[in-house]
Amino acid sequence: MAVNSAKLIEIINLIADDINANKEFLTELDSAIGDADHGINMSKGFKAVTEKISAMADKDCGSILKTTGMTLVSTVGGASGPLYGTAFMRAGQVVGNKTELNYDDLLVILEAALAGIKMRGKAEKGEKTIVDALEPAVEVLRSSSSVDAKLFEKAVEAAKDGVEYTKGIIAKKGRASYLGERSIGHQDPGATSTYIILAAIHKALNEKSS
Amino acid sequence: MVGIVLVSHSKMMAEGAKEIITQMIGDKVKIEAAAGTSDNRLGTDAFLIEQKVLEVFDGDGVLIIPDLGSAVMSAEMAIENLEEPARSKTYLVDSPFFEGAIAAAMEASFGKSLEEVKKAAENTRGMNKIA
Known part of the structure; x- marks a missing residue:
């Protein structure tokens, strides 16, 4: 795998497409335990991102990720704005001025994103948040000395299991935490959007075997 | 003078609070609303908050409610993104939104210090509305 700036933009566009396709599903999940805006917020944010980065194919990967994060911060509106915004901005920082990324970079990116989200949201695993999908995925990638397509597939599976796991636990963060035990039985919208993003990346990387 | 930035998901809520406060205290108090998204949905925007903090910052500090x-x-x-000297003189206050904002604006208009203004806002937490 070699992802250059043009391919990175393609991947982010695909994330935007999949978020948009799941807009109503995410909003439905959020209406059960939150404020019913996750789908629309994320979809608006990523739409703005695709417009912002469309002409950045000649820029380095770090700048593209940083612009993505900054755009999410100012357009999403809900907590997912600063959370995903920080994730992409941190990813941009660790990638720096690279113009090509590989699977090992993907681990570094997702580690930085996870650290950023945990810092911004003051969240740990088991609190019914994005972390419950992202951390298991990062743990799978860390489990081997080098990352490849197969391992990333397992990581995406782990994120999916993480989403399932959020159904059985009490929300400790955000609007859902006001519900206490009543939040049990519902899957977390943030964990779900994280899974959608990881699955979109996986799909994009396997479109063309490069 | 200590500046105040009201951060709400709703532009109407933050602007409305600002309107009442300005009517009570006058326009000498430096108060700004950072609320809603750029396309007029409910939400907050860290970069807008940062910008509003810098608009009301004159060296004495800023309280974000x-x-x-x-x-x-x-x-x-927004605070993490700020540069010095504004960064270490911008506080986030844990108070009721409207009561905290009025108390802070009142103290700020008297020329009180950042710590005093913050304390005034925090002291509204257990305030009785009905005597």
């Missing part, structure tokens, strides 16, 4: 949830997170992010 959030409504709830992501307003707090966006405000924290």
Whole structure:
């Protein structure tokens, strides 16, 4: 795998497409335990991102990720704005001025994103948040000395299991935490959007075997 | 003078609070609303908050008063993004939104210090509305 700036933009566009396709599903999940805006917020944010980065194919990967994060911060509106915004901005920082990324970079990116989200949201695993999908995925990638397509597939599976796991636990963060035990039985919208993003990346990387 | 930034998901809520406060205290108090998204949806925007802090900052400091949830997170992010001298003189206050804002604006208009203004806002937490 070699992802250059043009391919990175393609991947982010695909994330935007999949978020948009799941807009109503995410909003439905959020209406059960939150404020019913996750789908629309994320979809608006990523739409703005695709417009912002469309002409950045000649820029380095770090700048593209940083612009993505900054755009999410100012357009999403809900907590997912600063959370995903920080994730992409941190990813941009660790990638720096690279113009090509590989699977090992993907681990570094997702580690930085996870650290950023945990810092911004003051969240740990088991609190019914994005972390419950992202951390298991990062743990799978860390489990081997080098990352490849197969391992990333397992990581995406782990994120999916993480989403399932959020159904059985009490929300400790955000609007859902006001519900206490009543939040049990519902899957977390943030964990779900994280899974959608990881699955979109996986799909994009396997479109063309490069 | 200490500046105040009201951070709400709703532009109407933050502007409305600002309107009442300005009517009570006059326009000498430096108070700005950072609320809603750029396309007029409910939400908060860390970069807008940062910009509003800089608009009201004159060296004496700024108090940010959030409504709830992501307003707090966006405000924290805005403070981290600030540069000195504004960064270490911008505080996020844990108070009721409207009562805290009025108390803070009142103290600020008297020329009180950042710490005193913050304390005044925090002291509204257990305030009785009905005597």
